[in-house]
Amino acid sequence: MSDNQPLSVEQRNKRTLKKLVIWAIGMFAFAFLMVPFYNVICDITGLNGKTSSTAATDAPAQVVEDRTVTVEFITQKGDGITGEFTSETKRVKVHPGEITLVNFYASNPTDSDMVTQSIPSVTPGVAARYLHKTQCFCFDQQTLAAGERKDMPMIFYLDPEIPSHINQFTLSYTIFDVTERVAGKNNSVAVN
Amino acid sequence: MSTAAATHDDHHDHHHAPTGLKRWLFSTNHKDIGTLYLWFSFAMFLVGGFMAMVIRAELLEPGMQFVDPEFFNQMTTVHGLVMVFGAVMPATVGLANWMIPLMIGAPDMALPRMNNWSFWILPFAFGILIFAVLMSAFGAGNPSAPNFGWTFYAPLSTKYGPASTDLFILSVHMMGISSIMGAINVVVTVFNMRAPGMTLMKMPLFVWTWLITAFLLIAVIPVLAGAVTMMLTDRHFGTSFFDAAGGGDPVLFQHVFWFFGHPEVYIMILPSFGIVSAIIPAFARKPLFGYASMVYATASIALLSFVVWAHHMFTVGMPLAGTLFFMYMTMLISVPTGVKVFNWVATMWRGSMTFELPMKWAIAFVILFTCGGLSGLMLAMTPIDFQYHDTYFVVAHFHYVLVTGAIFSIFAAAYYWLPKWSGVMPSKLLGELHFWNSLISANLLFFPMHFVGLAGMPRRYADYALQFADYNFWISIGGFWFGLSQVIFLVVAVRCAMKKGEPAPAKPWEGAEGLEWEVPSPAPFHTFDTPPVIK
Numbered sequence: 001m002s003d004n005q006p007l008s009v010e011q012r013n014k015r016t017l018k019k020l021v022i023w024a025i026g027m028f029a030f031a032f033l034m035v036p037f038y039n040v041i042c043d044i045t046g047l048n049g050k051t052s053s054t055a056a057t058d059a060p061a062q063v064v065e066d067r068t069v070t071v072e073f074i075t076q077k078g079d080g081i082t083g084e085f086t087s088e089t090k091r092v093k094v095h096p097g098e099i100t101l102v103n104f105y106a107s108n109p110t111d112s113d114m115v116t117q118s119i120p121s122v123t124p125g126v127a128a129r130y131l132h133k134t135q136c137f138c139f140d141q142q143t144l145a146a147g148e149r150k151d152m153p154m155i156f157y158l159d160p161e162i163p164s165h166i167n168q169f170t171l172s173y174t175i176f177d178v179t180e181r182v183a184g185k186n187n188s189v190a191v192n
Numbered sequence: 193m194s195t196a197a198a199t200h201d202d203h204h205d206h207h208h209a210p211t212g213l214k215r216w217l218f219s220t221n222h223k224d225i226g227t228l229y230l231w232f233s234f235a236m237f238l239v240g241g242f243m244a245m246v247i248r249a250e251l252l253e254p255g256m257q258f259v260d261p262e263f264f265n266q267m268t269t270v271h272g273l274v275m276v277f278g279a280v281m282p283a284t285v286g287l288a289n290w291m292i293p294l295m296i297g298a299p300d301m302a303l304p305r306m307n308n309w310s311f312w313i314l315p316f317a318f319g320i321l322i323f324a325v326l327m328s329a330f331g332a333g334n335p336s337a338p339n340f341g342w343t344f345y346a347p348l349s350t351k352y353g354p355a356s357t358d359l360f361i362l363s364v365h366m367m368g369i370s371s372i373m374g375a376i377n378v379v380v381t382v383f384n385m386r387a388p389g390m391t392l393m394k395m396p397l398f399v400w401t402w403l404i405t406a407f408l409l410i411a412v413i414p415v416l417a418g419a420v421t422m423m424l425t426d427r428h429f430g431t432s433f434f435d436a437a438g439g440g441d442p443v444l445f446q447h448v449f450w451f452f453g454h455p456e457v458y459i460m461i462l463p464s465f466g467i468v469s470a471i472i473p474a475f476a477r478k479p480l481f482g483y484a485s486m487v488y489a490t491a492s493i494a495l496l497s498f499v500v501w502a503h504h505m506f507t508v509g510m511p512l513a514g515t516l517f518f519m520y521m522t523m524l525i526s527v528p529t530g531v532k533v534f535n536w537v538a539t540m541w542r543g544s545m546t547f548e549l550p551m552k553w554a555i556a557f558v559i560l561f562t563c564g565g566l567s568g569l570m571l572a573m574t575p576i577d578f579q580y581h582d583t584y585f586v587v588a589h590f591h592y593v594l595v596t597g598a599i600f601s602i603f604a605a606a607y608y609w610l611p612k613w614s615g616v617m618p619s620k621l622l623g624e625l626h627f628w629n630s631l632i633s634a635n636l637l638f639f640p641m642h643f644v645g646l647a648g649m650p651r652r653y654a655d656y657a658l659q660f661a662d663y664n665f666w667i668s669i670g671g672f673w674f675g676l677s678q679v680i681f682l683v684v685a686v687r688c689a690m691k692k693g694e695p696a697p698a699k700p701w702e703g704a705e706g707l708e709w710e711v712p713s714p715a716p717f718h719t720f721d722t723p724p725v726i727k
Contacts (some may be wrong), residue, residue: 012383013380032422048471
């Protein structure tokens with residue numbers, strides 16, 4: 001087509017069609033972009049109550065003696081978990097900055113080894129970013145041998161900066177049997 | 193213009209006597225395709241309506257009577273899917289196909305071959321979905337149809353979904369492709385095919401609302417396709433988008449779904465705004481009040497629809513700032529919507545009104561849609577939503593905006609344009625019967641749902657507590673009555689299709705404006721081969 005000749009209707013239709021198709025494909029890609037985007041937003045805001053998936057390495061700056069925050073623990077068993085999974089302590093009162101250990105344990109009454117993954121979740125979600133764990137069984141997959149009962153410690157402290165309106169929150173763990181997922185796919189499972 | 197004109201002339205030659213099945217299967221004519229869409233959507237309306245009858249029969253009395261709870265869940269799920277994707281959306285696409293080229297003075301849609309394809313995908317998409325239901329109803333071994341609600345939240349639809357979920361995923365993909373192609377066609381047609389002199393701000397409002405709807409469709413249907421693709425890979429290919437055990441998050445599903453889902457509700461209602469904006473001026477014999485503000489209000493509603501999605505999920509536990517943002521944005525939508533309702537009322541103000549059938553439906557739309565809009569405003573308030581969430585109050589809200597809103601306006605459109613489509617006037621007597629029966633029964637059906645919802649009756653259960661029994665009895669009676677009333681419309685439509693009735697003049701409504709009334713009734717197979725002159 002020459003520059004000074006106006007496009008025919010058919011050419012213009014094709015051109016508009018092309019743009020719109022590209023746009024539609026772009027929006028399809030956008031749906032998948034929402035996944036990392038969501039994870040980043042959640043990391044920043046604690047939107048979904050996910051705690052950090054890596055161990056905190058910094059020591060707390062100070063212990064705020066004049067505040068106490070109640071942390072409650074609940075546990076849930078996902079599909080395929082027939083044994084026990086619970087914490088020895090149901091609730092602790094801690095000062096922000098104070099390092100605390102809570103023992104969880106899980107058992108595998110079946111005859112075969114089981115690979116498990118525990119997923120943490122904090123309610124209300126805003127508290128998640130102030131919870132720092134220096135050690136947690138949820139950072140890695142835990143293998144429970146047949147018949148084994150395993151202690152799984154979790155060490156945490158609360159950020160001294162935790163806002164004053166958060167006086168209490170719940171940390172929940174759900175344990176999942178990921179044996180087949182690990183064996184079957186041989187690809188690493190994302191860990192939180 | 194040369195190539196387009198040439199191909200068009202070809203059409204002329206071997207299209208003069210299109211007959212039989214081939215006419216419909218291979219049609220590239222916007223009027224034929226519009227007719228196919230409209231009949232298909234009405235068939236789906238009856239299918240989805242039949243499922244609603246099953247639901248209401250089960251809820252007529254407390255306790256379990258007709259179906260088991262598992263099948264009840266399949267009915268609520270497929271009823272929603274069929275009505276949203278099979279009835280309301282194809283009906284508005286059918287209206288767009290029929291009316292947009294006529295309204296802007298174009299000879300046909302811009303991409304006629306694609307138009308054919310976008311229609312003919314639909315029967316197969318719904319065939320697959322309904323096949324799943326039939327297998328469940330009559331099949332051996334009780335295979336379940338999709339049973340997770342039309343919103344198909346993960347993990348109900350991923351980890352716990354029945355095998356037929358894969359049929360559902362395929363079906364949704366096909367519906368999506370059909371919608372996207374239909375929407376692309378509308379945008380290309382409106383951008384490139386307008387008659388000389390038909391500037392954007394001279395277009396009838398129905399064309400404007402459909403143009404904006406088409407942009408919404410192209411923006412969000414691919415996101416829906418993305419969501420079901422993620423479901424598919426989660427179910428079969430070991431990904432963990434929504435599976436917490438693998439590091440995913442089920443709440444992410446709700447975000448992706450409602451990012452599609454909220455614009456989707458405007459996709460269903462914006463064309464209705466256009467229909468009503470055509471009908472009210474015609475029967476008030478006054479030009480539409482505030483045309484430009486109508487266009488801007490429609491565009492504002494469309495833009496705002498992208499930033500309100502999380503009001504569907506206030507109870508997932510969002511931070512305070514998040515709930516406040518989504519609450520205020522949602523309430524903000526009532527401003528452009530209020531502009532529209534104000535303009536419709538102002539158009540009627542001191543008009544020389546007559547109350548022919550289309551006007552009756554249009555006025556019922558304005559009043560009842562506003563009623564549904566107001567309950568929406570109540571639901572927008574976060575603290576109140578915590579009480580209303582997933583109760584029958586929500587069911588009442590969206591049935592007011594979708595049944596007495598979208599579907600009433602589609603009936604208004606049908607009565608308004610049937611003379612143009614068929615060449616005969618729809619039966620007045622049957623039309624009046626259809627209108628009054630639908631109006632009274634729809635309110636008997638949906639209004640008491642507000643009360644049981646406020647009293648705490650949850651949605652999507654096959655049974656309810658005894659104190660809701662009386663209300664539910666009357667709701668069910670209203671439901672059966674509304675369902676039967678729609679059979680009257682079937683008779684009206686079939687009579688028109690068989691050309692039974694008073695012959696219609698080119699412009700059957702005295703006050704009607706627009707290019708569509710300048711062609712004879714019924715509209716000839718080819719119209720505006722030479723562009724009309726725009727005043």
